[in-house]
Amino acid sequence: MDKKIKLSICMIVKDEEKNLERCLSSLQLLNQRHDVELIIVDTGSTDKTIEIAQAYTENVFYHEWNGNFSDMRNISISYAKGEWLFIIDADEELQDPEKLSLLMDKKSLSDFNTVVIRVKNFVSSDQNIFIINKSERLFRNDGFCYQGSVHNQPRFKMPILFVTDIFLKHYGYNSEDKELMEKKFQRTSKLLLEELKKNPENIYYHFQLSRTYSMHGDYKEAYKEAKQAYELLSGNEINKKIQYLYVYHEYVRMSILLGRYEEAKKACTEGLEINPNYIDLQYYMGVIYEECGDKQSAFEARLIYLKLHKKFTEDRFDDKGLIELYKLDDNSKYEILFKVAHFYYDNKNFTKAEEFLKPVIDNEPKILLYTKILLDGKQFTGLREYYDSLTEGDKDKLVNLLEVHRKELDEQEKYELARAFIEGEGCYHQLNKIRTTPDEKVLFEAKSFLAEHDINNLPLFYAEVFSRIMEYPIFWQELKKLKSAIVRKVIKELVLLNHNHKVSLETLVSKMKIRHDDYQGNRIFICIIYVLLVMDLEKHGKENIEMEPELLRLFDKYLEYGIQYIKCFYQMDKFRLIYTTVENSEEQFFMLMYLYNQAMTSRNFKVALNYMREIVSVYPVMSPFLKNTANNLNGDII
Structure with missing residues (x-):
């Protein structure tokens, strides 16, 4: 062995052109050192893998794949001259090369034979979602080797150095890459089934087969294998259970997926009794309680989870018995913070709810809950501060939520909320200025708003601007600028805002005269009257409409202006x-x-009756107003 080489980076590859460049680029800082060598053994690539490898090292060798991972690992190691071996795969990337380089230079490293680092296994393209596991990756090169044909297991020596701040990123678990997952499933499941034929009571192989089925979406088969591993483990002493603690996690996870909550709860409790720091099981305990309807116990389990998360991440706690952790990623923490915040909100503890929700990254569920927390707590200034912290897209989401829940406030609270949002130049700030401006000054603000913004392209709550100008001619002028469908929505919104607006609109329709050739005037009138008629139909029911002469007169106006409109x-x-x-x-x-x-005027009643039948079929919404007309024809058509 050439002692001048401190570290040999050893890899086995096959058809890895998609990944290899990323991996080797992450090793560049190490590979540039004079005391580091990079060894790559290719096992039969047909793509550009060898070409990429040769751009980074001269030590590229070819050995035909023999179906045994450990054999291939050991062949790559046989070329190594370094004092230490570093094992990495092409679908991995070294996140912290500078830290590993510093570790290589530490004198204290000589006290150890193996170094364990951490691996982030990404399960999707979202890099906030990952599984963390510990992995032995650095070994003293003094006869070290691998064994096991499927999941090659290192035969390492003690003592071990556990490092918590050096990470590999592993992309091979990305379930969004269907082709990759299918390829891995076919290869791994075949090898595991062959091994289990030879050794049917091997706990580790049952566990790995369960995970393989799970990643392929075969949850029933995954559950059976996990249960088999769990049952094989159950009869063993505590030390054996500690060694295979990850089996509890797999069995609990599969049981929950299949709705077997009592089984999951029993195994989860057993696992936490063996190791109370097992954060994954603590996470699932919250899920189990929630699914069983025990919200209080779910809440308490989640508080413990958050304490464990802080212990592992902020306090750098390292439990050497926990090899792999699924729920130490940021997304899992945010999920639990959100659920705890929601529990506090449901129990009217708005202060605690806000405290736990604040660290969660902004997304639609958070914006919704945070808005409700601050609204229910009457923290209108806090709402504005939260609004100011958001991106433009998220600001729009918050505003839409505000307007939905604003209707639940009393008038004084609505005014205070509007006051909190008047500062600024955007259209929502202008709307709130209009809301808080006295009647004698509101016309100027409304004119400015309508001159700048097209109501056709704004959310419906901006219709409130029209409620402040109904007594002015500009109301009629601005309605004419809107599409007919928007006019109807605006009119309905005005009536829902204040019943007095309905009276004002009915007065406008009865007093205002429209020329028969005024296309825009007739268009707006039929839009207004349509909404008033349909809202009364919805309110009173179809059977009582004919008893109200005011509505029948309004319907006659609808016909008058409607016929003028189409002419x-x-x-x-x-x-x-x-x-x-x-x-x-x-x-x-x-x-x-x-x-x-026309037919009635010509006394052609048969033709008139046919037209009436068509009318009711074509436009049934107005049929209640036609009963008297139909009765004159003695036709039972309504």
């Missing part, structure tokens, strides 16, 4: 020929009513 852009003498081809059912209704009236 603006259709030729009257063509109605009979074209009405069946008109796509807008309301316009078709007005044409048919015109033809019906």
